[in-house]
Amino acid sequence: MNTPIKVLYLEDDPTDRRAFLRMVREKNLPYVVTTAETLADAQVQTAQIQFDVIVVDYHLPDGHGTDLIKTVPDVPFILLTGTLEEQLALRTLERGADDYLPKSPGQQHLDVVPFTVEKCLHRKLLREKEQQLSQELARANADLERKVSERTARLQEAMAELEHMSYSIVHDLRAPLRAIQSLGQILVEEAADRLKPEEKEYLQRIRASSSRMDQLIRDVLNYNQMVKSELPIQPVEVEPLLRSIIQSYPQFAPAHADICLDGAFPTVLGNQAGLTQCFSNLLANAVKFVAPGTRPSVRIWAQEVQGKARIWIQDNGIGIPRDAQNKIFRMFQKMHAESEYPGTGMGLAIVRKAVQRMGGQAGLESEPGKGSRFWLELPKAAQTARLAA
């Protein structure tokens, strides 16, 4: 160390004091030693000088060396004890002394003093460093916390603005679209007999395009709904849900398709509205994407996969090539021309988003010409586990 170490040596025995000073001189230690003979004397000194280390004898005429600890709690404190004073030494350590040295009659303990002082100073340095680091850490944490909450607030604001904007856009888009659709329809009703066949065809195309745009807007709204609306998770019984979906859409009726529920279905943890949207989209795809002239045949069953419920929907449709399988869950992804299989390309994007929001997964297995098997995986409700046990 470059700067001298300021040492207070509190010792009433003049022989010991001399021995200590001699040791410092002989070892050429970088100490500036201040000596005190009594506790009162030491207290005066500590009030005036900021010592780096204090070495005290225990037995003093006006008290005990350890009484000094509470006046200078931050200064490394080394106690010199007589022999056979282990208990006392331990108590002193408990009260905050940094170390102790048992005095030996031949003053050999003085040889250890430099090391002990060094050790105590080093420990103090470490303590200070640690304190400094933990303060820095606390500051950094507080700073981070503040930054995160500021950014979260900005993001929330931006989200709210975007939401409002998308709502307004969608709403404003639908009004003129409604005019196109309605007026097109009126024109067909009122002028059909005066129009040439190709003119009727143009009108029909206007109407079909505007209906398609309306469907797109509605699907985007549905998707947004899945992104932002609350989807409270509750136990949902899969089988009655599937049956009610199949009953409420004409394209799932026996007149158009064979749909069979195979085996038992669990109660899953999900959201009724979200699951309704998922199953009806998957079923709609299953009956839609069949080769011309093929009667749709769909089988639905449940499987347990690593403690979760996986619902499979298998169709006899045209299948999906492997390289397209990853893409089809994205927004506006269509594999076919509008004239072949009409649609907005939003159905599976809505399914995936809804399943994600419910803490589950969706996927598929498919080969062209061999149909597709789509699956949804959700946590099982605890209730079913009890029933099964």
Place this chain on the structure above:
Amino acid sequence: MNTHQCTTNDCLLYVEDDETDVFLLSRAMKKSGFPNPLKVVSNGQEALDYLSGKGHFADRAQHPLPCLLLLDLKMPQLNGLEVLEWVRRQPGLEPLVVVMFTSSHHEPDINRAYRLGVNAFLVKPSDSDELLQIVQFLQSWLRHNQFPLLQPSVPAPLES
């Protein structure tokens, strides 16, 4: 007697800024033989003027109080919800039957309208057959529904 039935002479007041929507509704009414006259104003402020008999609307022979107020939601200046809120605060006018007629399915809009005391919330269809059904529903509703008697206080001129 504080209630009455709506007669075919009672008018409907339609507050709508979109001329096509006005055309479509008038056409559907004509098609279904809706007997009641349809009065139209094109924004919220004009609706307030009409209902409070301000300016040329003071002539109640020409501009009678409607038995039913049809309100578009999104309009420049005063929107439908603000008109509704205003109606519910007018002594004697506050029981007026108000129906929202809008392209919004937006949940907050629907909830807000009902909290403000709307009597029905109808979404404008894009299909003219569906519009015809809505008009027929309104017609039969007008025939069978009991309506409150409106006793608006003599309108205080709004301008100072």
